[in-house]
Amino acid sequence: xxxxxxxxxxxxxxxxxxxxxxxxxxxxxxxxxxxxxxxxxxxxxxxxxxxxxxxxxxxxxxxxxxxxxxxxxxxxxxxxxxxxxxxxxxxxxxxxxxxxxxxxxxxxxxxxxxxx
Amino acid sequence: xxxxxxxxxxxxxxxxxxxxxxxxxxxxxxxxxxxxxxxxxxxxxxxxxxxxxxxxxxxxxxxxxxxxxxxxxxxxxxxxxxxxxxxxxxxxxxxxxxxxxxxxxxxxxxx
Numbered sequence: 401x402x403x404x405x406x407x408x409x410x411x412x413x414x415x416x417x418x419x420x421x422x423x424x425x426x427x428x429x430x431x432x433x434x435x436x437x438x439x440x441x442x443x444x445x446x447x448x449x450x451x452x453x454x455x456x457x458x459x460x461x462x463x464x465x466x467x468x469x470x471x472x473x474x475x476x477x478x479x480x481x482x483x484x485x486x487x488x489x490x491x492x493x494x495x496x497x498x499x500x501x502x503x504x505x506x507x508x509x510x511x512x513x514x515x516x
Numbered sequence: 517x518x519x520x521x522x523x524x525x526x527x528x529x530x531x532x533x534x535x536x537x538x539x540x541x542x543x544x545x546x547x548x549x550x551x552x553x554x555x556x557x558x559x560x561x562x563x564x565x566x567x568x569x570x571x572x573x574x575x576x577x578x579x580x581x582x583x584x585x586x587x588x589x590x591x592x593x594x595x596x597x598x599x600x601x602x603x604x605x606x607x608x609x610x611x612x613x614x615x616x617x618x619x620x621x622x623x624x625x626x627x
Contacts, residue, residue: 434614443520443603443619444560493559495615503548503607505615507559 402428404496406508413484414516420480421511423494429474430496434505435467438491450477474499484515517542520618522604528624533594537621539587539604548607549580551589553600554620560603563589594625 403426413419423433431452436444448469449457456469468480477496481488491512495505522539529535541549549566564571566578566587577590587604604618 436617441524441619444617446614446616449614491557504562507561510557510559512557 402496402498402504402506404494404506404508406492406494406511408511409509410512410514412514412516415485416483418480418482419484419513420478421492421494421513423477423479423496423508425475425496425498425506428496428506429499430477431474431499433471433477433494433496435469435477435479436493436495438493438510444493447479481513484513486515489513489515518618519543519608519616520604520606522602522618522621524619524621526622526624528626529594531594531596531625531627533625534590534592535594535623536591537589537602537604537623539589539618541585541587541604541606541616543606543608544582544585546585546606546608549578549587550605550607550615551576551578551587552603552605552617554603555600560605560617563602591623594623596625596627599623599625 405424407422433450435447438444447462450469450471452471458464471477493510494508551563552560553563554560566580570579575592579588601620601622603620606616
């Protein structure tokens with residue numbers, strides 16, 4: 401089945417540093433990837449839609465200059481949390497849709513970010 | 517009003533019990549509906565899509581009522597391994613578009 405990986409699986413960093421999270425589709429090509437954030441006991445909230453070769457589309461309330469998204473290839477999207485602060489600590493999950501068709505989104509295992 | 521609303525639970529049931537989860541959505545034009553399962557500290561995994569005519573997959577039955585904007589999931593003969601959070605998910609516009617997640621309903625199945 402379709403596999404999506406994320407790296408790193410967890411990260412602890414100091415306030416003010418930037419953190420890059422990678423999302424890869426391992427056995428399929430994904431023209432569209434999605435980035436979600438989930439706080440404890442809350443639902444997944446879509447942050448942005450990442451389109452290969454073009455600018456990401458951000459959801460309302462998500463700062464595009466703080467959460468930089470790059471989707472440079474059909475199998476890789478990156479999310480960079482710039483100048484991270486403790487309130488950015490969360491579970492970040494990506495998903496990818498197979499460019500070959502179908503509506504199903506395949507989720508990565510998530511990245512836990514803790515900003516001290 | 518939230519776009520997708522679920523009873524947070526938790527539902528604590530014994531093995532073998534039948535349990536039902538409900539979900540309502542606010543956008544009447546929504547096109548696609550799903551139930552996902554999320555285990556603690558893991559990513560969500562697709563459990564089943566929900567079709568207008570209702571559909572069944574083993575012990576799991578999903579129903580959709582478009583007039584009431586209501587989705588349900590029925591789990592029969594609960595297993596310990598069914599313990600998880602069940603997420604109601606809606607694709608508001610169909611096609612290759614974003615998903616809206618409910619906050620989830622927690623299920624704990626005990627011996």
